[in-house]
Amino acid sequence: MKKSFTLTLLLSAALLMAFNSPTSVRPQCIAEKPLVQSNQVIIDWNMVALQACGGITYQHALLASHTYAMVHMAMFFALNAIAPTYQPDDALRKDAQAAPVAAAAKAAHDVLAGIFPEKLPMLDSALIQSLTKVPVGESLNRGLALGGEAAAVVLKWRDGDGAMQNPAVDVAASTEAGVYQTVPPFTFVFAPFWRTMKPFGLKQPDQFRSLPHPTLNSTVYTTAFDEVKAVGSIVSQTRTPDQTAYAKFWYEFSEIGWNRIARTVAADRKLDLLATARLFALLNMAMADAYISGWDAKFHYNFWRPYTAIRGAATDGNAATSPDPAWEPLMPTPPVQDYPSTHSALGNAAAVVLAHVFGDKTRFIATSTTADPVTATRSFSSFSQAAKENADSRVMAGIHFRFSCEAGLELGRNVGQWTVHNHLRPRLVGAK
Structure with a gap:
């Protein structure tokens, strides 16, 4: 119990550092190979997106699909900025030193929080869960910062598109x-x-x-x-x-x-x-x-x-x-x-x-x-x-x-x- 509590404190501190970190950090090099780590963070946040939309009983399929697209575009932008492999490779600043799992999870978290702010406690919990195997340190901080920037790009792009209107007409x-x-x-x-x-x-x-x-x-x-x-x-x-x-x-x-x-x-x-x-x-x-x-x-x-x-x-x-x-x-x-x-x-x-x-x-x-x-x-x-x-x-x-x-x-x-x-x-x- 003590070990788990200490880990949670460390992760919370790391999150706080990342939220306040400058966006001007630049890597020394750009990765030349695609990321080959486990894809579990993508699968996990696909499920978190479903939960944020209301679970399997939600009724607004259009908004759910719109949400899925935003979440996964932000995750892609964040990871492609770490290891530029696909176009567009200019959607975000590059940072080869950023922790991929942290970047992907933070990107998804922030998009969902922007769409469903009332779900923030659930989303925060899911983010901490995603980061349990990411070593605390500079790479984690950089990943969180990069993921936040990817989410901001996507949220700004879709801002004011009218998706949140009352659908029953x-x-x-x-x-x-x-x-x-x-x-x-x-x-x-x-x-x-x-x-x-x-x-x-x-x-x-x-x-x-x-x-x-x-x-x-x-x-x-x-x-x-x-x-x-x-x-x-x-x-x-x-x-x-x-x-x-x-x-x-x-x-x-x-x-x-x-x-x-x-x-x-x-x-x-x-x-x-x-x-x-x-x-x-x-x-x-x-x-x-x-x-x-x-x-x-x-x-x-x-x-x-x-x-x-x-x-x-x-x-x-x-x-x-x-x-x-x-x-x-x-x-x-x-x-x-x-x-x-x-x-x-x-x-x-x-x-x-x-x-x-x-x-x-x-x-x-x-x-x-x-x-x-x-x-x-x-x-x-x-x-x-x-x-x-x-x-x-x-x-x-x-x-x-x-x-x-x-x-x-x-x-x-x-x-x-x-x-x-x-x-x-x-x-x-x-x-x-």
């Missing part, structure tokens, strides 16, 4: 066929301001806007209507037990599920510290931008959900569709428009990033907080296979048309490819 009633209406139990549309949110890696929200959805009198629409009406119903006689299982399995928020997959694979492959920081930064930038791009398209097209379409089919001008006034989906319909499916977009954006780092044909076993039973797992032979099942699950759940999921997959692929081809690329040989 009233939507005007309409009887026009094809126009979005709220679906019980919700009486609002979620975060319409997100359609103009500043992206993390894209040039603008509508950069990859989905092409228009099928018209209500088209064969494509009729086929998709009949499919979701049959397999997506809460009392479906055609949905298989496995389809029901994966409809529930993939129902959890995408950023929760795909960050878990990334943690699993990064640990299994023993990815080094800097490479893991880059992976999680790219992953969460891509997913955050998939939300922003998806919201742009959703509000642009303002297309109704299957619940409204099936119950109101008598008004759609399509003689081939028949209404069912009592129809209910297997799972609750989220309070936002149908087209495109951002769940599908996030899944494919994440799959593209993971495939970029590990190769697509990577085997893994996934779990989910919405699995039934909760202990159920699913095995995959590739990231693309998982992304396709993730998209298909939304039809089986009765909450998306097939064409919305296909458009979401395309959107996610475009966002993911743009992210990995334009951000955090390896430095040019000989660059200073």
Whole structure:
């Protein structure tokens, strides 16, 4: 007990020194090799970010994804400043003498504290836990200072972007066929301001806007209507037990599920510290931008959900569709428009990033907080296979048309490819 108490005092003193240390310290040399230490600090703070957002029961998925992206960009900037390996290598001053774990943990801590100041006691505790194996001394102090600077850069960049607005917004009633209406139990549309949110890696929200959805009198629409009406119903006689299982399995928020997959694979492959920081930064930038791009398209097209379409089919001008006034989906319909499916977009954006780092044909076993039973797992032979099942699950759940999921997959692929081809690329040989 005495030893533990003494260690806590030493760490607290080190933190205090770092908070007050000058930012003008310069290293004598710049590291030439990537950091090869354990990636545990990245995985740990990915979980701390989840806790800070409210844990697995949080409801603001957009803000959570936004938070993940900020946290992991700050951690990447801090570590890349210690061992400049990837672009941009001018985001932060260089310090090869800074302790990597301290820099990464402090960067994550300060970003989360800036977003959720009420969570500071929990975040302070997590920071001290991260530093238990970092020797007290100048390297620790320098790491803490560098991490704080990385967090400040990211917080300043996102300052005033409007992410903290009230997301529940009233939507005007309409009887026009094809126009979005709220679906019980919700009486609002979620975060319409997100359609103009500043992206993390894209040039603008509508950069990859989905092409228009099928018209209500088209064969494509009729086929998709009949499919979701049959397999997506809460009392479906055609949905298989496995389809029901994966409809529930993939129902959890995408950023929760795909960050878990990334943690699993990064640990299994023993990815080094800097490479893991880059992976999680790219992953969460891509997913955050998939939300922003998806919201742009959703509000642009303002297309109704299957619940409204099936119950109101008598008004759609399509003689081939028949209404069912009592129809209910297997799972609750989220309070936002149908087209495109951002769940599908996030899944494919994440799959593209993971495939970029590990190769697509990577085997893994996934779990989910919405699995039934909760202990159920699913095995995959590739990231693309998982992304396709993730998209298909939304039809089986009765909450998306097939064409919305296909458009979401395309959107996610475009966002993911743009992210990995334009951000955090390896430095040019000989660059200073």
